[in-house]
Amino acid sequence: MAADWNEIFNQISPNANEREIETKFVVPLIKDLGYDSDEYCFQFKTGLGTNAVDFAVRSNAGRGDKFHDSMTEPFLLIEAKKPSEDISKPSHINQLMSYLSHVNCHLARFGILTNSVQIQLYRSHGRVVHPLTKVLPLRDSKAEETLAKIKGLVKTSAKALTICVYNNKGGVGKTTTAVNLAATLGIIGFKRKDFVFNNNSKKNVLALDFDAQRDMTKSLFREPAAKKLRGLSFSYEGCNILSKDKAPLTECLDKNISLCEAIYSYKVKSKKSGANAKVSEVPLFDVVPANDEFKRYGEDDCKEKVHFSKLRELLAELRDKYDYIVIDCPPQVSFFSRSGLYAADVLLIPVKHSDLASLHNAAKVITEIIPQMNELRKEAELTALPVFYNDEEKDIRNDEKFRGREQEMFANELDFIVKSYGENYDLKRYFKKITAETVVIPSSATISSHSFERLPAAYKSMKVLNWYADLVKHYFLRPAKEPELNQETDVIPKKSEKVQAGIDADKVRTIRSTLYKDGKIDRKEAEALFKLNKQVSGADNDPSWKILFVEALTEHFLKDEASPGAVDEDEAAYIIDKIKADGIDGAELDLLVNIAINAKSCHESFNAFVLEALRASVLADGVIDDSEAEMLRKVIYSAVGDKGVNQAHADFLFDINDSVSGAANSPKWQKLFVRTVSEYLTKDRTSPGKIDGKKAEWLIGRIGSDGKFDENEKALLSHIKASAKEIHPKLQFLLDFFGYKFGYK
Numbered sequence: 001m002a003a004d005w006n007e008i009f010n011q012i013s014p015n016a017n018e019r020e021i022e023t024k025f026v027v028p029l030i031k032d033l034g035y036d037s038d039e040y041c042f043q044f045k046t047g048l049g050t051n052a053v054d055f056a057v058r059s060n061a062g063r064g065d066k067f068h069d070s071m072t073e074p075f076l077l078i079e080a081k082k083p084s085e086d087i088s089k090p091s092h093i094n095q096l097m098s099y100l101s102h103v104n105c106h107l108a109r110f111g112i113l114t115n116s117v118q119i120q121l122y123r124s125h126g127r128v129v130h131p132l133t134k135v136l137p138l139r140d141s142k143a144e145e146t147l148a149k150i151k152g153l154v155k156t157s158a159k160a161l162t163i164c165v166y167n168n169k170g171g172v173g174k175t176t177t178a179v180n181l182a183a184t185l186g187i188i189g190f191k192r193k194d195f196v197f198n199n200n201s202k203k204n205v206l207a208l209d210f211d212a213q214r215d216m217t218k219s220l221f222r223e224p225a226a227k228k229l230r231g232l233s234f235s236y237e238g239c240n241i242l243s244k245d246k247a248p249l250t251e252c253l254d255k256n257i258s259l260c261e262a263i264y265s266y267k268v269k270s271k272k273s274g275a276n277a278k279v280s281e282v283p284l285f286d287v288v289p290a291n292d293e294f295k296r297y298g299e300d301d302c303k304e305k306v307h308f309s310k311l312r313e314l315l316a317e318l319r320d321k322y323d324y325i326v327i328d329c330p331p332q333v334s335f336f337s338r339s340g341l342y343a344a345d346v347l348l349i350p351v352k353h354s355d356l357a358s359l360h361n362a363a364k365v366i367t368e369i370i371p372q373m374n375e376l377r378k379e380a381e382l383t384a385l386p387v388f389y390n391d392e393e394k395d396i397r398n399d400e401k402f403r404g405r406e407q408e409m410f411a412n413e414l415d416f417i418v419k420s421y422g423e424n425y426d427l428k429r430y431f432k433k434i435t436a437e438t439v440v441i442p443s444s445a446t447i448s449s450h451s452f453e454r455l456p457a458a459y460k461s462m463k464v465l466n467w468y469a470d471l472v473k474h475y476f477l478r479p480a481k482e483p484e485l486n487q488e489t490d491v492i493p494k495k496s497e498k499v500q501a502g503i504d505a506d507k508v509r510t511i512r513s514t515l516y517k518d519g520k521i522d523r524k525e526a527e528a529l530f531k532l533n534k535q536v537s538g539a540d541n542d543p544s545w546k547i548l549f550v551e552a553l554t555e556h557f558l559k560d561e562a563s564p565g566a567v568d569e570d571e572a573a574y575i576i577d578k579i580k581a582d583g584i585d586g587a588e589l590d591l592l593v594n595i596a597i598n599a600k601s602c603h604e605s606f607n608a609f610v611l612e613a614l615r616a617s618v619l620a621d622g623v624i625d626d627s628e629a630e631m632l633r634k635v636i637y638s639a640v641g642d643k644g645v646n647q648a649h650a651d652f653l654f655d656i657n658d659s660v661s662g663a664a665n666s667p668k669w670q671k672l673f674v675r676t677v678s679e680y681l682t683k684d685r686t687s688p689g690k691i692d693g694k695k696a697e698w699l700i701g702r703i704g705s706d707g708k709f710d711e712n713e714k715a716l717l718s719h720i721k722a723s724a725k726e727i728h729p730k731l732q733f734l735l736d737f738f739g740y741k742f743g744y745k
Helices: 005-010 018-032 090-101 143-156 174-187 215-220 224-228 249-255 292-298 300-305 310-318 335-343 356-376 405-421 445-453 462-475 505-515 523-536 543-558 569-580 586-598 604-618 626-640 647-660 667-682 693-702 711-723 729-742
Strands: 040-045 052-057 076-080 110-114 118-125 128-131 161-165 205-209 264-271 279-288 324-328 346-348 388-392 440-442
Touching: 005 018, 005 143, 018 052, 018 076, 018 110, 018 143, 076 090, 090 110, 090 118, 090 128, 110 143, 118 143, 161 174, 161 335, 174 205, 174 215, 174 279, 174 324, 174 462, 205 215, 215 279, 249 292, 249 310, 310 324, 310 335, 324 335, 335 356, 356 405, 388 462, 440 462, 505 523, 505 543, 523 543, 543 586, 569 586, 569 604, 586 604, 586 626, 604 626, 604 647, 626 647, 626 667, 647 667, 647 693, 667 693, 667 711, 693 729, 711 729
Parallel strands: 076 110, 161 324, 161 346, 205 279, 205 324, 388 440
Antiparallel strands: 040 052, 052 076, 110 118, 118 128, 264 279
16 A cells, blocks of 8 residues: 555654654655565664664565565665755765665665655665765655655666766866776676776676767777778777768767667777687777767757757667766867766766866866756756876876975865865865875876777776776776775784684674774784684684685785785795694685785795695695686796796696596696696797707606606697697607507697
């Protein structure tokens, strides 16, 4: 039965407290949204200290549990306020946004702020929280209509987040940002070495050029006439050609043609290894390019015919198809920029720390242009994200010259901007001081040069891809395995305290909050982690304990200021001493592997220790499974780096192979063994493909050294015979003999 809202509102006192709003209004609201009593819980712990949101809601359908009992993965959060409180206060909004980002709530899709007089719905999309509605009145004749609208949005809200890249000041790299942001989002889900989003699912991305200059279009596509230019050969990976078969963007605006008719799939050419491998085209993201006639929309007669709300209308049908829509529009206030701002959910503002005008214009966008646009928008309000520093001549986060006088002047300018423009706005959340965590995209010839290839720089340079991945990670999307940081009191047990029952998930969350209270893991905390792990080793611990132990200590050792990203001799000695003391358990082995894989370089003593630890682990049961083979591969090739496989690596694998010969090992083990030993034998930099007498004698001594000639050794010899360009006669004789005897080719 539908709620009688007039009756409900009449029962609420004008001086009601939050508890009365929760029981008399929020509970009926939850039921009106279609949820049962076992699908919501009161005072839900968000995972940040003792913080709790008033209500968390999630359907039980298809879950196999009751949310009221399991209290996992809420879908909707509701925060109630007294009727006398204005829910548009920044403190209330920031509170809800913060809850939606906490460890127990970051999968929630929606949040509601209400005081029973007003209500506002927010959406959470990755790291972004933005309003889906304006602040809507409830105590009027349209209360049922308003609440029906909220219900409809919660049930059917589109999945896309629409991002407009804009600054009122030109020359700050808006188009470069839009292109590489779309490119980075588009490559998520494709495995790339050292890419932070390797474990995230594929994202559908649309980039839209809404600038009469057509810079995005020109940087990604060639004109059809380019095919006919004599003497020119375009063989670049990103050589996409515009087509007359697609509808021009201007026709979509003029004639109500669907934007689907104007979409191009942006592809790169990919060639797999092998002599006969074919080149294939891999689609990574979609693009709506701007055509030549687009510039006429800057003229008055066209602006009268097409309203700037048109783009938002055209994008409506695409919001369920894409995860992200990225709009590039020009500086200044024009038909093009107003259209982009009106269509977007959030605004990404690039600035330069040394460009005073870019900083002041960003403040003007936030305090003047966005409020004007929100007055015109009928539905959700546009939200600005904190500014980021783009096209910088140097990485100002780590530049010694920036510190001191220049940094002081910059900080003073930010303070001036906050005070001058921020009388009615909390500008500190948009203009933050530069720290080691600040997102900075350095200026680079690497970025600009690839426009000639019609290819985003993020697809040609891993360094550039990581710059933009950092932007995505901080602003839009959590890496699939990123730790969630909390803040609480010190709960790490004292040295004498024994933890017999193991560590449960709640304890892990509390320990995590202690460790990350100041944003870093110091040596004292690292010591405490090692001690605690020894205390709970072998106990029934929640899996999140091992994750925390590995991630926190990896961060401690690889973010050391003395040797960032590396494990030097002193650190290697410290780690070995801490782990070796009482034997190596599973968490410590995972830590060693994780450090080895993620470090830029490690001291040889550390690499040797990790390999020996791995040998002991994989030989414990005499069989190598998939995960062990993969672990071995990652550690060996992390240690190899640019130097190539050496004899120690090859001997290591032969020793293991001799120990597990004849067991039901994973096929990945044979593949690793054959590949790695072959690389040592044939990828000598001075004579690639040639196996000399020294290596031939080594291999002859290793083959069958355990008295067996197993399938992995046969596969190795077969591979060598097929791939080596020149083989020493001693080894050639062995290959021919074994080939004849055992029948391999």
